[in-house]
Amino acid sequence: MKPHHHLDSSTLIGYSAGALPVAFRAVVSVHLSICRHCRDQLLDADRVGGQLISQQDGAPMPRGARETMLSRLRESAVSTPPRSTPVARVHDPDQLPEPLWPYFGETYSGLRWRTIGPGVHHIRSRNVQDGHLMLLRIAPGRCVPMHSHGGNELTMILQGAYDDSLGHFAPGDVADLDCDVEHQPVTSPGVPCVCVAATDLPLRFSGWLARTLQPLFKL
Template sequence: MKPHHHPDISTLMAYSSASLSSAFTAVVAAHLSVCGACRERLRQTDAIGGQLLSQRDGLALSAGASERLMAKLKAEPSASTSTATAPSTPRADDPDALPMPLWPYFGRSYRELDWKWIGPGIHHIRAQGVREDHLMLLRVAPGRSLPMHTHGSNELTMILRGAYDDRLGHFAPGDMADLDCDIEHQPVTSPGVPCICVAATDAPLMFSGWMARMLQPFVRL
């Protein structure tokens, strides 16, 4: 698995500083568990944090060091095979296992998931024990178009199985969509197998169509 879409650097920095909610932390950790490039970026982010703390304590960075570190972080992730420590890694010998960071919220395996129907070809599971924001698994049948929508605030979505396409590109297993209220899109799932993703949101979606808006209070998306 080699992800091509990654969290924004600001999201990784928030993860590094432990300032994300538990819902958003879980999604970032799941991505980190399969993405060596982002684990390397996280290592660099931690290094920047340490140097900025040193600066705050009176140990000034060398001229331009902070700017060079930030420029490196903002560069596109490389195909690094870094051994930087991930928060946790899935069991490679068990294709039925969910990424370990999701175990506290959904259980350990796909076969144990208890999906709830919310629309034709669409099922979801809401995480238990998440007090702030929303964390859910979403399963969408192959070849299905979701309603056009924007986001009330922020959303992190990681593809676990299957794939979808939207105006931002093709999203396959391991890929992450890091979205805000400026993005309007309409994901269309790929043929073959259902698309399963994990998503964290801090505000309800904002649907463009009247039918979706009418149903939103009932499906709570």
């Protein structure tokens, strides 16, 4: 699995500083677990943050900022293997990515989906107070209603794929979007598209039907 769509640099900086909402941090963690490119970018963000901290010269800092940055530096040093050493993993197709276990459990077979439309199912995590974290499963060949975003949206593909005006998104790819993006994903034929998504504000649907049903499903 080699992603072609990656995290925005501002997202990585926020993750490095411990400033992301919990929902977004969960999605970032999943992507980092499989993406060498973004892990390398995160190391750069950590180093820059460490230099900024060392140059404060006694200036006041937010509570816990130094400890958060030092912790991230230690985590990166431990969790990022040398380039020459491949990491061997036994893949269980029923197993969710480990960073999602606290929010949805460990397996796909254990998920209890809720239908929110023809061919569309979702699960909203109840363990997140900071932002909204959900799993979506959309049947093959379905067109998601055209929408923009009231705030930010971070989506990672776990299974299947979709296409929109931004390109083709396959397993491991992330769509790191803000309020300026309007799109209409269309899922690929073959298998359902399963993704994990984090938002901080409700979506903005263009169609009247989607807008009418939105309060019911809290999207």
